[in-house]
Amino acid sequence: MALHRLSFRLRQTVAQVRPLHGSGCGQQQEAVGMELETRPETLSIFRTQENDPACQSEQHLGQYYTVPPSHFHTVFPHGLPPRYQQQVKTFNEGCVMVRQPALELISHLKRADYSKPTMRYLLYGVKGSGKTMSLCHTVHYCSTQGWLVLHIPDAHLWVKNCKELLPSSYHASRFDQPIQASNWLRNFRTTNEHFLSKIKLRQRYVWTKRESTEEGRPLGELVDMGVSRVKSSSDVVGAVLKELRLQAGGTEGGFRLAVAVDGVNGLWGRTTLKKEDKSPVAPEELTLVHNLRKMINNDWCGGAVIATLSQTGSLYAPSSAYLPQELLGEEGFDSMDPFVPVPVSLYSEKEFESCYLYYLDRHWLQHPHSRTEEGKKELIFLSNRNPSVLERLCAFL
Amino acid sequence: MAASSGRTVGSFLWKCGNFCFNFNTVSSNLTRQVLSRQLCVSAVFHRKNLAAAGPEKFSEEFIKKQVEEFNIGKRHLANMMGEDPETFTQGDIDRSIAYLFPSGLFDNKAKPLMKHPDEVFPKQRAVQWGADGRPFHFLFYTGKQSYYSLMHDTFTKALAVEKHQDRLRGKGLFTQDAKQISLVGSRWLLKEELEELLVETISDHDYARFIQLMERLLSLPYCSAEEDFVQRYRRQLEIQSSKQQVQPLQYDQHGVAYSTGDGRRKTATGTVLLRDSGSGSISINGTNYVHYFPVLQDREQLMFPLHFMGVLGRFDMQCSVSGGGHSSQAGALRLAISRAMLSFLSEGQVETMRQAGLLTPDPRIKERKKPGQEGARRKFTWKKR
Numbered sequence: 144m145a146l147h148r149l150s151f152r153l154r155q156t157v158a159q160v161r162p163l164h165g166s167g168c169g170q171q172q173e174a175v176g177m178e179l180e181t182r183p184e185t186l187s188i189f190r191t192q193e194n195d196p197a198c199q200s201e202q203h204l205g206q207y208y209t210v211p212p213s214h215f216h217t218v219f220p221h222g223l224p225p226r227y228q229q230q231v232k233t234f235n236e237g238c239v240m241v242r243q244p245a246l247e248l249i250s251h252l253k254r255a256d257y258s259k260p261t262m263r264y265l266l267y268g269v270k271g272s273g274k275t276m277s278l279c280h281t282v283h284y285c286s287t288q289g290w291l292v293l294h295i296p297d298a299h300l301w302v303k304n305c306k307e308l309l310p311s312s313y314h315a316s317r318f319d320q321p322i323q324a325s326n327w328l329r330n331f332r333t334t335n336e337h338f339l340s341k342i343k344l345r346q347r348y349v350w351t352k353r354e355s356t357e358e359g360r361p362l363g364e365l366v367d368m369g370v371s372r373v374k375s376s377s378d379v380v381g382a383v384l385k386e387l388r389l390q391a392g393g394t395e396g397g398f399r400l401a402v403a404v405d406g407v408n409g410l411w412g413r414t415t416l417k418k419e420d421k422s423p424v425a426p427e428e429l430t431l432v433h434n435l436r437k438m439i440n441n442d443w444c445g446g447a448v449i450a451t452l453s454q455t456g457s458l459y460a461p462s463s464a465y466l467p468q469e470l471l472g473e474e475g476f477d478s479m480d481p482f483v484p485v486p487v488s489l490y491s492e493k494e495f496e497s498c499y500l501y502y503l504d505r506h507w508l509q510h511p512h513s514r515t516e517e518g519k520k521e522l523i524f525l526s527n528r529n530p531s532v533l534e535r536l537c538a539f540l
Numbered sequence: 541m542a543a544s545s546g547r548t549v550g551s552f553l554w555k556c557g558n559f560c561f562n563f564n565t566v567s568s569n570l571t572r573q574v575l576s577r578q579l580c581v582s583a584v585f586h587r588k589n590l591a592a593a594g595p596e597k598f599s600e601e602f603i604k605k606q607v608e609e610f611n612i613g614k615r616h617l618a619n620m621m622g623e624d625p626e627t628f629t630q631g632d633i634d635r636s637i638a639y640l641f642p643s644g645l646f647d648n649k650a651k652p653l654m655k656h657p658d659e660v661f662p663k664q665r666a667v668q669w670g671a672d673g674r675p676f677h678f679l680f681y682t683g684k685q686s687y688y689s690l691m692h693d694t695f696t697k698a699l700a701v702e703k704h705q706d707r708l709r710g711k712g713l714f715t716q717d718a719k720q721i722s723l724v725g726s727r728w729l730l731k732e733e734l735e736e737l738l739v740e741t742i743s744d745h746d747y748a749r750f751i752q753l754m755e756r757l758l759s760l761p762y763c764s765a766e767e768d769f770v771q772r773y774r775r776q777l778e779i780q781s782s783k784q785q786v787q788p789l790q791y792d793q794h795g796v797a798y799s800t801g802d803g804r805r806k807t808a809t810g811t812v813l814l815r816d817s818g819s820g821s822i823s824i825n826g827t828n829y830v831h832y833f834p835v836l837q838d839r840e841q842l843m844f845p846l847h848f849m850g851v852l853g854r855f856d857m858q859c860s861v862s863g864g865g866h867s868s869q870a871g872a873l874r875l876a877i878s879r880a881m882l883s884f885l886s887e888g889q890v891e892t893m894r895q896a897g898l899l900t901p902d903p904r905i906k907e908r909k910k911p912g913q914e915g916a917r918r919k920f921t922w923k924k925r
Contacts, residue, residue: 269831463827520852524820524843527830536836
């Protein structure tokens, strides 16, 4: 069904692509026979039919693959960058470019040994170079392979702009963030529906005098409780993480756990939150952060931790910092050490070319000058092949 | 020591001239004397209406005394500075005064100055009638005596030339290709300049008639006899575009051509090292240009000279910039890039760049705040009561 729709869309795009490559004036109604001949040539430049991340390889580098719409809402309820979400809505399809860092990560994941302690991968690069998109590509791969994906869209959201800070019931000196926790649990539920009934709890959790969750109940019940009882949602998050950690490498009903954290440097910096006496809150004092840090430690096995650094949402970090040392700080670096660093660079010539052709194909570049060689050179100059800058530039062309 | 503090007013050579010379030659002598007191063109438009200044306020003797004092003072100054008094030029005088009286003021007109009294005291019309009330000039009652005398002069000369031509025709020596006056690179006096010359207001119509008459004089084949007269009423055109100093290309050890340029805008200064290496990378103060100039407008400013000449991906740039804000830094770098590119371009391309305005430094600076106003232009809130 999806394939049929895909081919129909391909036929449409061919009819639009051909005049651009030709004289560039108006839509020409050509015979279908001619279209069939030219279809493989024009499409193979920047698009690929290979929509399964597991089967993508170096030959697909620089090409766009479409995320099937059915996967879209389940896998990415909350992970994508906001501008990309708008683009998906405008173009009516979610196309992701296959790039070197993501392929490298996926190859690592394929070959890793899951009986050993977890490998930690860190994506780093200058602002706007495509770290979050590479992370999402990897998350897509993990979910198509049937892993349980724990995707934290932005760790910075948990350390700033929090309106409600409740003192934790579980631990006296810590603080809870009910809204953030319940939001995250909701999204977690959407992503991993099919796992929720399979995983059983191994411990009894007592929430209040009257509420408790028994051993052996499915995880789904715990998550539902966390979503409905907002007050204890942070503790529920902690419980969920603990359960998953314990059960990830298990031999019976074992599943692989992928922890994908965006903006991991937020866990070790400073926060902008304040207690009632106006003294600043350290990240350790937040329940969510505390539990997440335990997750990132490599004392469990059966999965992988994929993280990105982000300067954009980070607090008190200079805008020119992008290396792990600078953004993670001493403490963070020591906790993350050892990790596999994966640098994400700006677009190469081929990648830029395919991005440009993609925008042309989607009729995103309306200005007639942008179709000329000179216009392309101008775009290269003005954006220096930085993906986000290019995207913002093309937005008004 | 006559460091002239020039506000006092004196009188003119006119009176002296009128006494010394008789009527027949008065008009030509007047013009000659008037011409000897010419001021530079650029001052023309700043001058007030000389003719309307009224009767003279500087007396003749006063001016003469000033001139003598100036000359003596010049010699004293030369002795003080250890220079030769005979070859002491006005430029030397200016430098010595700037050295002896250093001034912290910004306005050039407020600094101490020592110039010839002719340049300091404005030209004024002398009294044009004698003790008996009878005017000296025969055209006084026309109202514009110098203008009409000039017109009469010119016409007399034209008639003389025609007479000369007729005599030559009579002798049979008339040829059409006699030596012509060269008018290339010069222009007619402007109306304001003519007014200043004649110390009289003239109307546009009068000026047009004057130019017409001069053209008529020039149309005669044998007008070269009056060349001196005509050249008095022409000015040399300024040399187009202060010639750009185009440095020759330099080559570094790998044989790659490079050149440098610097530019300024408001308070920002920038220098650029342009290398002909074939990649389009740009680094500013060590960081990437996309990171240094997050605003698109600044990057477009950097792109302008390269895009204009169509060499976008060719050059590799290392820039350093300081001072000012982001916009002025971008403008300074743009000028620096254009100047550095000159060594790589041909003459015609340099001319197109100049006409595009890429090589002109932007003279705009922050306007001074005035007292009684909140800013340069903004006034305080007007309250009715």
